[in-house]
Amino acid sequence: MITINIEKKLKAYSGQQWLKVNREFATGSIIKIYGPSGAGKTTFLKIIAGLVSTEKGSINVDDVTWLDTSTKTTLSPQKRMTGFVFQNYALFPNMTVREHLEYATKDAKWIDRLLTIGKLETLTTHKPEHLSGGQQQRLAILRALAIKPKLLLMDEPFSALDHEMKMVLINELKVLFQKLGLTVLIVTHNPQELDGLCNGELEIDTV
Amino acid sequence: MDLTPIWLTLKLASITTLLLLLICLPLAWWLSKGRSFFKIIIEAIITMPLVLPPSVLGFYLLLAFSPQHGVGKWLHDSFDIQFVFSFQGLVLASVIYSMPFMIGPIKSALQQLPASLSQASYTLGKSERETFLRVLLPNIKPSLFTAMVLTFAHTLGEFGVVLMIGGNIPNVTRVASIAVYDSVENMDYSAANTYSLILFCITFVMVIGVFIFNKTQAKSPLE
Numbered sequence: 001m002i003t004i005n006i007e008k009k010l011k012a013y014s015g016q017q018w019l020k021v022n023r024e025f026a027t028g029s030i031i032k033i034y035g036p037s038g039a040g041k042t043t044f045l046k047i048i049a050g051l052v053s054t055e056k057g058s059i060n061v062d063d064v065t066w067l068d069t070s071t072k073t074t075l076s077p078q079k080r081m082t083g084f085v086f087q088n089y090a091l092f093p094n095m096t097v098r099e100h101l102e103y104a105t106k107d108a109k110w111i112d113r114l115l116t117i118g119k120l121e122t123l124t125t126h127k128p129e130h131l132s133g134g135q136q137q138r139l140a141i142l143r144a145l146a147i148k149p150k151l152l153l154m155d156e157p158f159s160a161l162d163h164e165m166k167m168v169l170i171n172e173l174k175v176l177f178q179k180l181g182l183t184v185l186i187v188t189h190n191p192q193e194l195d196g197l198c199n200g201e202l203e204i205d206t207v
Numbered sequence: 208m209d210l211t212p213i214w215l216t217l218k219l220a221s222i223t224t225l226l227l228l229l230i231c232l233p234l235a236w237w238l239s240k241g242r243s244f245f246k247i248i249i250e251a252i253i254t255m256p257l258v259l260p261p262s263v264l265g266f267y268l269l270l271a272f273s274p275q276h277g278v279g280k281w282l283h284d285s286f287d288i289q290f291v292f293s294f295q296g297l298v299l300a301s302v303i304y305s306m307p308f309m310i311g312p313i314k315s316a317l318q319q320l321p322a323s324l325s326q327a328s329y330t331l332g333k334s335e336r337e338t339f340l341r342v343l344l345p346n347i348k349p350s351l352f353t354a355m356v357l358t359f360a361h362t363l364g365e366f367g368v369v370l371m372i373g374g375n376i377p378n379v380t381r382v383a384s385i386a387v388y389d390s391v392e393n394m395d396y397s398a399a400n401t402y403s404l405i406l407f408c409i410t411f412v413m414v415i416g417v418f419i420f421n422k423t424q425a426k427s428p429l430e
Contacts, residue, residue, distance in 0.1 A: 092346070103333075
């Protein structure tokens with residue numbers, strides 16, 4: 001069970017806004033997160049991952065406190081080990097496809113399996129600059145999965161994929177998420193595209 | 208023709224570049240992470256040699272490390288170290304004088320990397336140190352190379368500051384730039400021309416090297 005109750009002040013052109021979320025997510029659930037631009041969807045994911053701080057709130061994951069501002073408790077991103085798929089991929093330009101996964105895990109069999117899932121097994125020696133947008137996005141997803149996280153956070157992960165590849169990847173990931181028992185939060189600007197994958201939703205809007 | 212000043216200059220530039228690389232990598236990384244008033248003060252101090260006349264810097268170093276007063280006296284009495292009119296003094300002065308040329312390109316390159324690169328590494332469980340060594344540093348190689356070449360070339364051309372703290376002692380502190388000045392003073396234009404031509408060729412080849420190395424980035428050494 002993941003319990004999130006946070007309040008974060010956001011800077012906006014229209015003045016001060018608050019991001020307020022108070023929700024529980026069952027372990028293994030796959031949640032799509034949507035809302036208007038600037039509502040704080042990416043910030044919400046980064047707060048969960050420990051990459052952005054918040055004024056007030058608490059996050060508990062399977063009875064472990066990741067954040068509690070009342071007791072000034074906060075786990076570092078390194079200890080939370082959330083799988084995070086960034087909107088801009090955040091791939092390392094100096095590393096090949098295989099080196100990305102080797103940087104995340106030493107498990108060679110798991111790396112081979114991930115490469116097969118992402119259909120990148122023939123591109124293991126390629127660096128990100130030599131991959132297409134879709135291949136880069138798949139690598140970003142595989143890298144996040146490489147650490148076998150309990151919680152996977154995805155920031156618009158399918159936006160650069162064509163429809164066919166998107167459907168193939170979504171079906172593959174659905175099976176994989178269930179097998180790994182992963183809880184997944186996916187930010188999307190197109191909630192309909194995730195209808196077959198997600199079993200819950202969260203609308204984020206500022207206050 | 209005495210080539211010792213050339214060798215002394217190359218030795219000074221090599222040691223200075225190596226020392227500054229070790230000092231400036233962690234310092235530039237620290238400065239690139241956020242801003243504070245304290246960091247602004249540190250940056251201003253590091254930048255001072257760019258705007259200060261070299262003779263002013265050399266004068267203060269001469270005063271600070273004179274074996275008759277303060278720090279210089281303490282170093283001399285306690286550790287038998289003398290910075291004034293010695294090669295160590297030249298290294299110290301060069302490290303201070305050339306620091307902005309090493310730290311500037313490195314800090315700028317680190318700041319231009321997307322924050323998400325570090326963040327992605329942290330979510331993979333990697334420490335800040337490992338992230339710096341395995342993700343950030345390999346991705347600023349062209350700027351690192353530029354910084355090293357600029358520092359080396361700048362040290363080759365130092366005159367005022369090394370003359371103030373080191374003087375003109377043959378085989379000890381008489382570097383090429385001082386040898387040029389000294390030769391002209393003695394009306395030995397042939398020797399001055401030889402030293403000057405060697406310095407010109409070395410620095411020209413180095414700058415060309417930076418352009419070739421960074422050609423894919425389409426950057427000039429001053430960017």
